[in-house]
Amino acid sequence: MRAMTLRPPVCAAALLLLAALPLPASDSHWQSWRGPLGTGEAPGASPPVTWSETENVRFKVPIPGRGHASPIVWGDRIYLLTAVETEEPAAPSEEEPSWRRNVRAGGPVRFVVLALDRATGSVVWERTAAELVPHEGTHPHATWASASALTDGEHLFAHFGSRGLYAYTLDGEPLWSVDLGDMSTRNGFGEGSSPVVSGDTLVVNWDHEGDSFVVALDKATGEERWRRARDERTSWSTPIVVEVDGRRQVVVSATGRVRGYDLATGETIWETGGMTVNTIPAPVHRDGMVWVTSGFRGSALKAIRLPGARGVLDGGDAIAWSYDRDTPYVPSPVLYGELLYFLKSNSGILTAVRAETGEVVFGPERLPGIENVYASPVAADGRIYVAGREGTTVVLRHGPSLEVLATNELDDGFDASPAIVGDELFLRGRTHLYAIAESAGGGQGSQEPAPAGGR
Secondary structure, three states, rough: EEHHHHHHOHHHHHHHOOOOOOOHHHHHEOOOOOOOOOOOOOOOOOOOOOOEEEOEEEEEEEEEEEEOOOOEEOOOOEEEEEEEEEOEEOOOOOOOOOOHOOEEEOEEEEEEEEEEEOOOOOEEEEEEEEEEOOOOOOOOOOOOOOOOEOOOEEEEEEEEEHEEEEEOOOOEEEEEEEOOOOOOOOOOOOOOOOOOOEOOEEEEEEEOOOOEEEEEEEOOOOOOOEEHHHOOOOOOOOOOEEEEEEEEEEEEOOOEEEEEEEEOOEEEEEEEOOOOOOOOOEEEEEOOEEEEEEEOOOOOOEEEEEOOOOEOOOOOOEEEEEEEEOOOOOOEEEEEOOOOEEEOOOOOOEEEEEEEOOOOEEEEEEEOOOOOOOOOOOEOOOOEEEEEOOOEEEEEEEEOOEEEEEEEOOOEEEEOEEEEEOEEEEEEEEOOOEEEOOOOOEEOOOOOOOOOOOO
């Protein structure tokens, strides 16, 4: 660990409180980018099926800067990360082939944490976590704020990768910050893995072209508990924490190997063959089974039985089934009911399989109005929501065939994953944050600009 800063004022009681607060009802939180179950499902929620710029938009507010960080929700607040460039980005080098040209900052970038009012979209508080020139570029379609915020109901964690990991109270008081170093990503394409929290432990995966590792921190203080070296190159997959056989373990998907680590000690519990190059999708888990996917320069999907899994699993019974076509590159799959839904690469081509057996239920089938997708699908109330980069969100009926319920268009493009809470759907576009909710008179709410200040 290069540096850790404990920021006053921090009350002693806050530092000593290690147990997570009880989760509120699922209709009042979406605490991480894959929701309360970590699968993309919002239990008990029922957002609208149809909307437009003039229908079922509770508010639409401008967001300063750029970011792929997904909105998260806790109680009456929405939390969002963004990167505000103070100067125009530098032009990509014409000497590089077009597919690997990255974008460099033209000057210092402000790394900003926003708390917004869930009802109106107005800014409750704003903090600038850091202001500096990023040490390397990022992919032209990526941003310097691609990891999503995370909360346990007590702390808010803002991960800006090489620019630092920051902890705040939910009212915006700084608690601590940690500098884990500078990543060197493949082709300078940028960073994007989000942290995960379980109990009193925060876990960060740090796979890059240098010395890769996974690290566990005390969530109350930022102090390092353990660190394990990883023989991996750049990946962007977010870890998950699951409880199996009475032990909590961290599951990390990557190109070389997929591994499960003991959350308490960092010991490797099991491992199996990895995914494709540039692993990005997060694993999903339910009832002792974990599904891992990736889809660049190949296709890979594995269903792994975790009870009793120990050591090297290759070729053993712990691999329940595998699939080798039409898997996602950037979007994570969504697990809903008995089905696992996933997109082909970054396209609007969808497949659904039975999660337990891998049997194909339908697909691959093309979704109407969607060409390119970075956002991960989400699910609620018997429906699947897929948001496209061009501004179209398709709503599907959950079931054994592809049934389109609605094709909704907005004046923005969506790279961040949606959040669903209660009867609301939150969409973070390239320029605006939308709150989609049924309204008797239709129409559109506040468009007051979010400030670009902060402290």
